[in-house]
Amino acid sequence: MGFQLQQESRRKFLKQVAAGAATVSAAGIIPSRAFSANKTLTVGMNIPMTGDLAPWGLPGFYGCEIIANNINAWGGVTIGGETYDLSIATYDHAYETDKAVQGMKKLVLEDDAKMVMMLGGATVAAVLPWATRRKVLTTTLLPSDITPDSEYLIATCESHPLYNVTGVEYLAREFPDAKTAVIVTNNDVEYGLQSTATYQAAFEVAGIEVVDTNLHGFDVTDFAPIVSSVLAKNPDIFCMATSFYVTPIMEQLYHQGFTGKIISCTLDYYHEIIQKTSVDFVNGTIFQFPDFDDPALLESGISFPDPAGFDAAFRKDHPNDWSAVAWEYPVILLNWLENAKAAGSVESEAVIAHMTNNKQEFVFGGGDWWGSQLWGLDNVLIGRWPVVVVTDGKARIQEYGDLAGWLEKNKDVLTKHMKNLGLRTI
Amino acid sequence: MNASVYRTAVLIAGLLIGLTILPHFLKYHQQDFLIFLTINILVVVSYRLVTLTGEWSLIHAVMMGVGAYTSALLSKNFDISFWITLPLAGVAAGTMAALLSYPLFRMTQFYFLIGSFATGEAIRLCWIQFIKPFGGTGGISAIPSPELLDIDFLEPIPYFYLVLIIVTICVFLLYRIEKSRIGLTLHAVHWKGVLAESVGVNTWNYRALAFIVGSLFVGIAGALKVHYIGTVAPKQFDIGFMVFILIWVIVGGYRTFYGAMLGAVVLSVLDEFLREVNQLRPAIYGITLIFFILYLSGGLERLPQKIGSIFRMRKQGNT
Numbered sequence: 001m002g003f004q005l006q007q008e009s010r011r012k013f014l015k016q017v018a019a020g021a022a023t024v025s026a027a028g029i030i031p032s033r034a035f036s037a038n039k040t041l042t043v044g045m046n047i048p049m050t051g052d053l054a055p056w057g058l059p060g061f062y063g064c065e066i067i068a069n070n071i072n073a074w075g076g077v078t079i080g081g082e083t084y085d086l087s088i089a090t091y092d093h094a095y096e097t098d099k100a101v102q103g104m105k106k107l108v109l110e111d112d113a114k115m116v117m118m119l120g121g122a123t124v125a126a127v128l129p130w131a132t133r134r135k136v137l138t139t140t141l142l143p144s145d146i147t148p149d150s151e152y153l154i155a156t157c158e159s160h161p162l163y164n165v166t167g168v169e170y171l172a173r174e175f176p177d178a179k180t181a182v183i184v185t186n187n188d189v190e191y192g193l194q195s196t197a198t199y200q201a202a203f204e205v206a207g208i209e210v211v212d213t214n215l216h217g218f219d220v221t222d223f224a225p226i227v228s229s230v231l232a233k234n235p236d237i238f239c240m241a242t243s244f245y246v247t248p249i250m251e252q253l254y255h256q257g258f259t260g261k262i263i264s265c266t267l268d269y270y271h272e273i274i275q276k277t278s279v280d281f282v283n284g285t286i287f288q289f290p291d292f293d294d295p296a297l298l299e300s301g302i303s304f305p306d307p308a309g310f311d312a313a314f315r316k317d318h319p320n321d322w323s324a325v326a327w328e329y330p331v332i333l334l335n336w337l338e339n340a341k342a343a344g345s346v347e348s349e350a351v352i353a354h355m356t357n358n359k360q361e362f363v364f365g366g367g368d369w370w371g372s373q374l375w376g377l378d379n380v381l382i383g384r385w386p387v388v389v390v391t392d393g394k395a396r397i398q399e400y401g402d403l404a405g406w407l408e409k410n411k412d413v414l415t416k417h418m419k420n421l422g423l424r425t426i
Numbered sequence: 427m428n429a430s431v432y433r434t435a436v437l438i439a440g441l442l443i444g445l446t447i448l449p450h451f452l453k454y455h456q457q458d459f460l461i462f463l464t465i466n467i468l469v470v471v472s473y474r475l476v477t478l479t480g481e482w483s484l485i486h487a488v489m490m491g492v493g494a495y496t497s498a499l500l501s502k503n504f505d506i507s508f509w510i511t512l513p514l515a516g517v518a519a520g521t522m523a524a525l526l527s528y529p530l531f532r533m534t535q536f537y538f539l540i541g542s543f544a545t546g547e548a549i550r551l552c553w554i555q556f557i558k559p560f561g562g563t564g565g566i567s568a569i570p571s572p573e574l575l576d577i578d579f580l581e582p583i584p585y586f587y588l589v590l591i592i593v594t595i596c597v598f599l600l601y602r603i604e605k606s607r608i609g610l611t612l613h614a615v616h617w618k619g620v621l622a623e624s625v626g627v628n629t630w631n632y633r634a635l636a637f638i639v640g641s642l643f644v645g646i647a648g649a650l651k652v653h654y655i656g657t658v659a660p661k662q663f664d665i666g667f668m669v670f671i672l673i674w675v676i677v678g679g680y681r682t683f684y685g686a687m688l689g690a691v692v693l694s695v696l697d698e699f700l701r702e703v704n705q706l707r708p709a710i711y712g713i714t715l716i717f718f719i720l721y722l723s724g725g726l727e728r729l730p731q732k733i734g735s736i737f738r739m740r741k742q743g744n745t
Contacts, residue, residue, distance in 0.1 A: 050708055092701065097655050097662055098462045105582075106455035122659040125567035129580060129656045147568070187554065188563035217551065422557035 038076045041084035041346060043333060044113030046103040046127070049092035052244075055268065056119055056141075057092075059314075059321045060329030064088045064117075066313050067330045070305075077337055080344040086337075089113050097126035108136050114346040115336050117329050120145050120160075121190040128153065137348035139332050141325065144194050148376030148426065152348060154355070156381040157331040157363065158324075159370075159403065161195035161242055163385035164265050165410075166401020167286045168202035170387040171237065171263055178236035178261050180211045184226060184249060185241035187215035189423065195242035195265055197417040203239075204417075205410050211235055220245070227252040240264040247273050254281050261286070268323045270390060279393040287395075289324040290388050296397035301365035301384070304331065331363045335381075368404050373411050374418070376426040382407070445590055449583050456698075457582035461589055461654060463694050465647050468593045470674050470686040471600050472643035477680055478604065479633045480616035481538050484668050485526075486644055488546035491553070491663030493519040493645025494652040498569045499559060501653070508572035512592075512649050519645025520638050522549075527634035543665070553660040565659030569652050585654050592650060596643050601683055603639065612636055677718045679725020688726045 045064065047057035068086040076083045089111040091103030100123035107113040108131075116131070118124050120142030128145075131138045132152055140146075141158040171178065181203050186192040192215060203210050211233045214226055227249065230238070238258060240249055242265040253262065254277035267273070267287040274282050290297065292311035297304065304310070304327070314326055340346050343354035360367040362383025371380035384400035407414070418425050445464075449457045473486045493515035500511040526545055533541045553560040560566070571579040572588065579585045603609050614622040615629045623629055652658040678689020696714060700707040722728060 092707070095661070097657055097659065098458070098651070101655055102455040102458045102462075105458060106453070109454040122563075122565055122567075122657055122661065125564070125657040125659075126655045128567070129571075133580065149568075189557065189561065190564050193557075193562065217554065219547075422562070 038083045038085045040087050041077065041079070042087045042089050042107075042111050042113045043336070044104075044107030044111060044116035045088060045090045045329065046093055046100060046107055046116050046118050046123070047090065047329075048095040048119060048123075049090065051094040053095045053119065055321075055323050056325050059318070059323045059326040060117070061088065061090055062318050062321060063310070063314060063326045063328075063330040064333050066310060067333055071337075077341065079337075079340050079346055084346075093123055095119075095121075095123060097122050100124075100126050101130070103127075104131060104136070104138075108134065114340075115139070115348065115351070117332055119325075124153070135348050137336070137352055139336075141328060142190055142194075143371055143380040144190065144375060144424070146371055146375040146377050146379050150377060150379070152352060154352070154379045154381070155371075156335045156355075156360070157328045159380050159382045159385075160191075161198040161265060162380075162382065162407065162414075163288055163401070163403050164195060164198050164241075165202040165205075165406045165414075166385050166403055167263055167288055167387050168199065168206050168208070169401055169406065170399060171261060171286055172206035172208060175236075175261055178208065180209050180233070180235045181237035181239050182212040182214070182230040182233055182235040183210060183239045183241055184214045184216070184230055185239075185243045186245065187217055191242040191244070193421045193423055194418075197421050197423060198414060199239050199241050199263075200417040200420075201410065201414040202406075204413055205406075208237065218244070223248050223252045224256075227256055227258075231256055231258060235260060237261045237263060242266065247276065250282070250285075251276050254278070263287070266324050267388075267390070267395070270395060271393075274393055282390050283392065285390045287388050287390075288385065289395075290386050290397050291322070291395045292327055294388075294395070294397050296386070302363070303361050303365075304334070304363055335360070335363075364400055366402075366404060370404070370407065372426075373407075374415065374425050442590075442594065446587075449586050454582065457586060459694075459698055461582060461586050462651070463691065464586065464589045464593050465651050466674070466690050466694065467687050468596050468647040468650075469644055469671060470678070470690045471597050471683075472640045472647070473671055473675060474680060474683070474686045475600055475603065475612075475643075476636050476640040477675065478609070478612040478616060479629075479636050480619070481534070481633060481637075482672070483530075483637070484539055484543035484665070484672075485530075485546035485549075486640065486671055487663045487665075487668040488549050489519045489523060489641040490644045490648035490651075491658070491660070492522050492549065492641075492648070494648030494658045494663070495553065495560060495566070496645070497649035498566045498652050498658045501570055502566060502568070503559070508570070508649075508653055509574075512646060512653075515649035516642040516646040519648070520642035523638040523641035524634070527637055530637070531630055531633050546668070547665075550660050550663065561659070563660060565657055565662075567657040569656050569658065571653055571656065579654075589650055589654075592646065596646060600639075600643060604683060608632075608635070673715065677715065677722075677725060679727030681724070682727045685725050685727035692726060 045061055048054050049058045065088060068088050071077050071086045076085045089107055091107055093099040093103045104116060104127040107116050115137045117139045120140040124140050124145040128150055132150060135152055138153050140153060140155050142160050143155040146153055183196055183199055185196055200210055212230045214230055216226055237260055238253060240246055243249060246264060246267060250273045263286040266289055267285060292307040297307040314322060339355045340351050343350045360381050362381055364384045364386055366383030368382055369378040370382045372378045382403050385403050386397045387399050387401055388395050389398050415425055449460055452460060469490060476483055496518035497511040497515040500506045500514060501508060530538060530541050554563055577584050611627060611632055615632045619629055674689040674693055675686045677693060679685030697711060700710055
């Protein structure tokens with residue numbers, strides 16, 4: 001009964017956010033808080049907004065701005081009997097650890113941020129000792145940041161790179177003749193290696209042999225020799241794992257006449273790739289991050305308010321900035337707000353206690369806490385994850401994969417591959 | 427005590443007193459900024475020692491990393507106290523510099539610059555490639571902070587005082603080295619290298635000595651930084667940071683002892699102020715740099731002279 005009430009309240013809240021979106025769209029304005037008597041609730045974003053990793057920070061801020069404007073247009077959010085206007089405070093750490101430490105303290109102690117969203121990696125490791133001691137609820141897009149002691153660090157949206165197994169499951173089922181794969185990706189611990197281990201595990205489970213793995217550094221400027229060397233193994237599948245160099249690698253695959261299946265974690269800015277190659281070439285590429293005007297996001301079980309309206313609002317103001325994180329930070333923000341409303345408090349201890357003690361609904365459906373098996377703490381929210389395929393030049397969801405089910409059956413295979421690559425597991 | 431020495435002593439005492447009370451007037455995140463700035467002072471002053479011989483290296487940031495990784499690995503894997511790992515960090519960076527001196531100082535000028543860059547990248551790539559023990563790109567995290575009595579060094583003000591004491595000692599030692607006979611010889615190696623050799627100065631030895639001592643001190647700076655942040659990763663010591671060190675020294679000026687410090691302070695504070703403008707920050711920072719280079723080519727250290735000469739010219743014009 002309690003859960004049902006909570007669900008109804010949750011749906012009502014998401015409808016309100018969606019209605020706010022409609023109001024803002026119709027009026028064509030961004031609401032001002034100047035006339036509001038509400039208190040201000042600040043949420044922090046300690047992210048890269050300049051530098052190489054800005055594409056995985058800045059679009060997330062734009063997305064959160066849309067959500068905040070929508071909520072404020074509706075009159076704010078009521079938590080614990082108090083109505084607040086939502087404010088997003090940012091700090092650009094440019095993916096530098098010392099700046100990340102400064103940013104965390106500025107957001108929490110000076111801007112009074114009640115929760116801080118981060119990208120992940122070394123910048124999260126740098127803020128963790130202080131954030132944990134201060135009990136600051138911090139979110140990451142990289143669950144591998146989680147340690148047995150990081151009780152205030154959670155990953156409620158992206159479970160990178162675990163969800164990649166759903167793409168491989170789809171590929172193996174739809175293209176049973178594809179039996180060999182090569183992996184080419186960057187050799188960093190946070191993205192490339194974590195993702196490589198996951199793809200290796202998924203390929204093993206699917207009965208696909210990995211005939212070559214090329215882990216290159218960040219100093220590569222010419223991908224022609226790398227792509228040539230792995231294509232010499234005649235693979236049926238080319239996997240880019242989580243590559244920072246998707247566009248130049250796709251260009252090389254196009255120029256070198258690869259006709260097999262291509263699978264990748266992300267395909268950010270795929271319209272640019274199409275311009276540099278062709279629609280026919282990019283069609284069929286499998287990856288994991290949908291556009292939000294996808295009709296498949298309208299089906300039941302998806303808990304994001306008016307995804308198409310969000311997609312349109314984003315692209316109207318920032319037509320060239322959509323990336324995977326554009327909707328991920330907003331998802332984290334909405335999840336936190338729902339839990340704060342349900343907990344009746346914006347304080348970290350109350351919100352995280354409510355999160356971990358109650359059933360969570362993941363944005364694409366499902367919702368289980370996971371992570372202790374690999375990183376020592378169940379602070380990763382996993383659920384169904386979309387498998388996206390480029391169809392007629394547009395990213396379209398083909399199905400939602402069952403990540404929890406795969407992990408239940410195959411976590412030992414995943415752990416084995418992570419250990420083989422020297423990655424931290426418990 | 428002559429008047430000049432007296433003035434300098436009063437100025438330094440005033441500066442130290444000012445720095446002692448400054449953190450209490452700063453916001454929390456600015457206290458962190460002050461810690462990193464103080465550490466960067468040691469970085470640029472130690473770099474200046476290397477440049478005294480006329481050699482501009484691109485490995486100084488990596489040497490800072492050698493110290494940082496040494497201290498991190500020793501304290502995390504062997505549970506050795508920060509008070510022991512701190513000097514060992516300097517020794518490790520100095521030893522690494524001594525070993526690298528043999529191949530590097532077979533080159534001079536531009537070739538040395540390129541050689542030092544390549545060597546530094548090779549070391550950095552080792553940190554990335556060998557996940558055990560260096561942790562790859564993610565580096566090493568959960569590095570313990572120093573322990574002394576009941577002082578909480580995770581808080582910025584106690585750590586700032588620790589950094590201030592250590593950096594003041596190091597900067598004083600570097601100053602004494604520069605003003606000593608060795609320092610004068612380093613200047614001679616730069617400006618009158620052939621003459622110095624003709625009177626029996628082994629220029630190779632002195633260039634190597636400057637490199638080793640500079641690396642020793644920057645290794646200590648590296649250890650100071652990672653024991654506060656709690657994490658060390660290769661990106662902290664990449665060419666981007668090295669370029670910042672170069673910019674601080676060039677914009678500040680490298681003819682006086684205080685020039686490089688001035689550059690680090692002014693540009694770091696400017697960068698911090700520009701945070702309010704978010705994405706416009708790199709553009710404004712770049713324009714400011716171009717302005718400095720065009721109109722203050724001798725560095726910020728020349729600013730008092732420039733202002734003085736402008737006033738003198740006006741005075742002459744009026745008379």
